[in-house]
Amino acid sequence: MRKNPDIWMKWTPANGLNQHGIQTRILKRGIELLEVGGKVVYSTCSINPIENEAVIHRVLAEFDGAVELVDATSSLPGLKFSPGMESWLVASRNLEFYNTFEEVDEKWKTTIRPQMFPPKAEDREKYHLNRCIRILPHQQNTGAFFVAVLRKIKELNTKDDSKQATEMECDANDQSKKRENEDNLPHNQRKKRRKEIYREDPFVFFKEEEVVWKDIQSFYKISDSFDSKCLLTRCLVGKKKNIYLTSDAVRNLVVTNQSTIKFINTGVKAFVRCDNKNMKCAFRIANDGLDSIFPYIGDDRKVYIPKDDLITLLLNDNPQKSPPIITLSEVVQKQVKDLSLGSCVLIYREDSKDDKTPLVIHISGWRGATSLRCYMDKHSTVHLLRLLGGDISKYDINKFQRAKDDECENDEHCEETDEKEETEKDDEKCENDAKSGAENLVKQSS
Template sequence: MGGGRKRGRSQRRHFKEERENVWKDNPKRPPAGAGGGEGGEGGWQPFATENPAFEDYYKGQQIVPEEEWDAFMSMLRKPLPAAFRINASSQFYQDIQSQLENDFRKSLETEVSDEHEKEAIRPLPWYPGNLAWHLNFSRMQLRRNQALESFHEFLKQENEVGNITRQEAVSMVPPLFLKVQPDHHILDMCAAPGSKTFQLLEMIHQSTKPGMLPNAMVVANDLDVQRCNLLIHQTKRMCTANLIVTNHEAQNFPGCSLAKFCPETCVDESKPQRLEFDCVLCDVPCSGDGTVRKAPDMWRTWNIGMGNGLHRLQVEIAMRGIALLKVGGRMVYSTCSLNPVENEAVVGEILRRCGDSVELLDVSNELPELVRRPGLSTWKVRDRGSWVGTYEDVLHYRKKVISPSMFPSGKGATDSCTVGGSDVVNINVVDAVMNESGDMVEGKQETKIATNGSNNGDNANTEEIKQDESESGKVPRRSDETSDSTSIRTEHSSLPLHRCMRIVPHDQNSGGFFIAVLQKLSPLNESQVVEAIKGGGSILKDSALNRLNGPGSDKVLSEETSINQQGVDDSHVLNEQKNKDMDNEISEDRSSEEAKVIVAEVQNDQASKRDKRKSQNQTRWRGVDPVIFFKDEATIRSIVSYYGIKDSFKLEGHLVTRNPDTSHVKRIYYVSKSVQEVLELNVKVGERLKITSLGLKIFERQSTKEDSPCTFRLSSEGLPLLLPYITKQILYASAIDFQHLLQYRIIKFPDFVDAKFGEEASALLRGCCVVILREGHQDVESIGMDPNAIAIVCWKGKTNLCVMLTPMDGKELLDRISFRFGLKIPKIDDGKPSLKSDGSDEQPDGGDETVDPECVPESKASDMEISDFKEAE
């Protein structure tokens, strides 16, 4: 199915080393294959699972009742059981369920080793349809236990081809609360590594009849380019035409709005076009301490500065998500952190800013079997080793680090945001943040905050991003600082934060997670939009225009902030807005060198947008190939004629390419109608979306020594979509011949068991063809129309058929049909069909599907970490 397996080995080793580096500091790590038990041979000691600052903080926050504290900490010190989810849109999902129930569940009965579990594997009771499974083994046990070897290989293979996704159980929860429907537009704001995105794609395809494209669409966004590559590979296993992958800061995700105005009357002539979303998944960067069971290095690195430093960014991302949400739509805010400063405090700030426009929903009746706890209504903030219960009690010199929104009441939030005449200071909120899987993400998340112009502003901002050394134990507390949380005054939030939910590990042997479900009841009013632009004190020089162009932005906010939303005709307004932003950014106390840098940066940005009417062959995004609608009618006619594609399958307007040289297109992608509409809008508004990947690869240029009537072959990824509409170049093979094709990959026509099949194959036109599995005495006319038919792409040469499928996909498909029909897979020997062709012209180039290099921004496809990330969540 998905491509790119040929390049996986080196990247798999690289990614595996990166993911397991928590053990590098331990010189007594056991060798591969050795037992992992404490006190085992070799004297190996388990990784340290102690952090007094962690325990002190969460005891003070009363995250769990005192009587449960020991159980809570005991569970946190245990390895996290693995979990996975079956892809219900896969044509083999019922076979996989049957294999789990009847084979593995019984064979692994004797391997139960956890006193908390009675079964080796079991379905998660709260996940619909028995599609998610919990294992009584950690990832390390799966790798090292010889008795689990076959099961581990099964998991790896099925994950690689997209039939299952290995993902932490609690990470599967947030998409379920979005209530996805078949026609929804969905935004995943911080999507990498992509397990939740894949889950959303499963939902929209599961709700649609097989062989039909859903009207829904998913936009998956991530800030980091390399993580976008990971996201692309993860989602390509789905083989979907309903996905767009973008590369933006989540808090500055661009608004694509277009309204036509009559110059004489200044009245709308048509309904504005606007990119809005029915569902928004806002799984923000967080400290990730809920993943401590899976990432034991967190015990060593955790400190209070991680959560406090991310709070403002989390608020900004969430507010941007609300702005992009349709009225009536749902947004799920989630973190893999237990910290109320990253959780309840952020939700409370959203509700205060949005007022009656947003409601925090009570979803206690949804997923009733999921054990969850209500959100907190009171909490404290820890700063430099001492507890603070109200913003008024924050030391004066720390008030630029600790914001009012961190506290239950949120009082003083509006006073702390000074915009007019403020100094703008660049800061790095965090040097490394935790992603949804608990892995540390290198790099810095840059943002800007507004200060009141005091001389000590820079020092205060620097303190915000430093790790709290007194919390981590590196620096002793001052004598005047206290950790006694009972002696300080605290606040109680009047907001219904109990409707949030916190999942704690010892309730159901899982990781920790926080989820809040919000619904947009009405458009944000003028003051709320202005507040969203300010971002709680942030002035991002490229964000004001993007935010104003978001939903609800067609209103004129003020004389200073209004812009003319006329698509490509707003270049003069763009320049004016940029000049104003530039004036705000250059403060009097900045050095002349800093001012020059900012001026040059803004001028370069202006120059890149002067020509809004650029052709489709260009792109405004450096290092990213443009998205171009494929309109070569001669090529399209030859494809339609060669494969006999029915008129009911619409190609016009649905084919795109990423190659700016239209005469040398190598790959053609198919996009759904919903994606097509977004692409057209994006072109009209000046390509505000930085698109790194989209669509489903359906045709690929094929070169051979002898010309074929059609220069484009079918792609394995696109075959399931196109199969019901193909009428030519089709063969129907018996189960045994289909099995031989998968096993030997190249077979001469006389060597097929069914001699008639060999004759039919030799009679086909030279080039690409489709071989469909004929089950029993099925009518061949009905097989082709069946969207669940099992089929593969082959190449018909002079003397043989060659399978054009990756070895991994071929092996998985071979296992599936062998399981379904009870066939035995014989060993290859000299008596079996030849594996060699009569000439090099018999085997086409690219016989194995590979990853698409055209979709990868600023890096080669071979640089993608594409294999062992499967356990990232």
């Protein structure tokens, strides 16, 4: 809980319910791989019995005497801990607690399983769950841990597994014979074996006469030494959204194995489509691949920016309120005066007076009609501001304190609303009393 503060807001009992099955399968597989007499240590960073004792109880029950829980306390002298739990309640997502599976509502029986409940009182001594080790955070100022040591004392009951293995072996022999018979046939009579093809978006590498590349190369004055055949997109038809850059070796690997290897992602994002009526090029430079293509970009799209101006651009990250060019230094104004609208590279070079390597920063920027801005995500912005000595108080916000403040504001608003309603009720009551008094006076006078 201390290592992961987000868990206070995100955690629900369903988290443990989901983990129970996964953890059980992992532990069972580990025990299956053990030799007789071997040990396996099951450990988690959770204190939820559904992920801990319930898993141990389920495995011990299913293996029925082939595995035992070892008392490992003598191996941990000086360690403060609590014994394992022998009884617990199982909670639904809505924090409805149940003692037995029979009590569970029908709507929860798909997520709450019978194996999650503790053993019956008369069976507790059989499983010795108190031999488990629970290390709680307050005991010695650590994180929470659960540890259980299990020993395999005899072979598992694997009759069903053996039967399944035998059937698989028979199938394998049949397939082998089938392949042998096929290999004995003449070459022209053999059936072609179909390779499994994974249905992923294609990796379409640029050709030498790529129309999109001509516009990009012309706009950014990219030198001819840059190999455009290492650029790729993920769409065969239609507008290309992102353009990625790979090395020549990776390109050859993808091209020659695209039908047999499942490629998920490759390359770094170099250009991003940014449609704008006033732009001569439909793609802007992406920060991800900027360092790779920077040496090839012409000087026309490079702007050298002083430290103070760069801090100003980083602090003004709202694209609707980008800093006007006239508010920046004359050095920057002169460089962008004749610069056409569109993407550019902002370069900061630290003045180094000693032998230390100067700090050099390359950022993807945008030259607007009257403004200049930089493309940078929040985390990178904070990092650069720290390097430059800028003010990061704008981004240094404690989300827990902000949530607490918002809650207080809501409470104050509710109190103000209640006071207003009470005042309105009092005014209405006074008005009604006044009307009643006036009516009584009229009756008395008449």
